[in-house]
Amino acid sequence: MEIVSGLVSYAVAKFVLISRLSGKKDAEKTKKMEEKALEVYDIIRTIRDPEKPNTLEELEVVCEECVEVKELEDDKYLVVIRFTPTVPHCSLATLIGLCLRVKLQRCLPFEHKIEIYISEGSHSTEEDINKQINDKERVAAAIENPSLREIVEQCVTEPDD
Numbered sequence: 001m002e003i004v005s006g007l008v009s010y011a012v013a014k015f016v017l018i019s020r021l022s023g024k025k026d027a028e029k030t031k032k033m034e035e036k037a038l039e040v041y042d043i044i045r046t047i048r049d050p051e052k053p054n055t056l057e058e059l060e061v062v063c064e065e066c067v068e069v070k071e072l073e074d075d076k077y078l079v080v081i082r083f084t085p086t087v088p089h090c091s092l093a094t095l096i097g098l099c100l101r102v103k104l105q106r107c108l109p110f111e112h113k114i115e116i117y118i119s120e121g122s123h124s125t126e127e128d129i130n131k132q133i134n135d136k137e138r139v140a141a142a143i144e145n146p147s148l149r150e151i152v153e154q155c156v157t158e159p160d161d
Contacts, residue, residue, distance in 0.1 A: 004071055006106065010097050022071060024130070024142060029071070032071075033069045033070065033071065036065045036069040036077060036079075036110070037064070037068060037069045038064065038067075039108075039109075040067045040079055040081075040104065040108070041062070041063075041064050041067045041071060042113065043103060043104060043107045044056065044062050044067070044081065044100055044103060044104065045057035045062060045065065046158060046159075047062075047096075047099050047100065047103055047155055047156055048154070048155045048156075049061070049086075049092075049096070049155070050092045050095050050096065050099070050151055050155055051092060051156075055101075056096070059086055060084065060086075061083050061084055061085065061096065062081070062083050062084075062100075066081060066082045066083060066084070066119070067079070067080070068080040068082075072113065075110065075111055076090070076110075076111040076113070077110060077111070077113070078112070078113050078115065079104065079108070079112050079115070080115045080116075080117070081104075081114070081115070081116045081117070082101055082117050082118070082119045082120075083096060083097070083100065083116070083117075083118060083119065084118070084119040084122045085118065085123050088122065088123055088124050089123070089124050090123060093118060093123055093125075093126070093129050094129050094132050094133060095148070095151065095152070095155075097116050097132070097133030097150050098133060098139065098142055098143075098148070098152055099155045099156055100116050100133075101114055101116055101139060102134065102143070102152050102156055103156040106156070115134060116130075116133050116134060117130050117133075117134075118130060140141050
């Protein structure tokens, strides 16, 4: 009986130790993802609106809470952005999504996959725009357009660049 009791005590102690280590590892991973999300937000918050002299942060088109980062595999991350156009019929929502994608592709210092969406219920054609800004071929075609490329450059270039 003492042997069984000793084995049970040993097993419980091992389980508690593993649980603590696992919890600590999860907390570290969560902290790392939060730091990556802040890093992403710092990159996109200074993008300028195509029509107004304000940044997307100033217009509340993007905020810290709209950025989510998930680990896909070692040192590769999924970056998800949900932005909110200033009005439900914003004609420049697709262009804003393009600016977000271009700036992140240029500036993110880690390997990543990017998904950009309009916040649910914030635009009248949100489904169509979400498809456009996440379609590689459409994005590539848009960037090849000299007029669009010039507008994107003006929006993503930092003021002191």
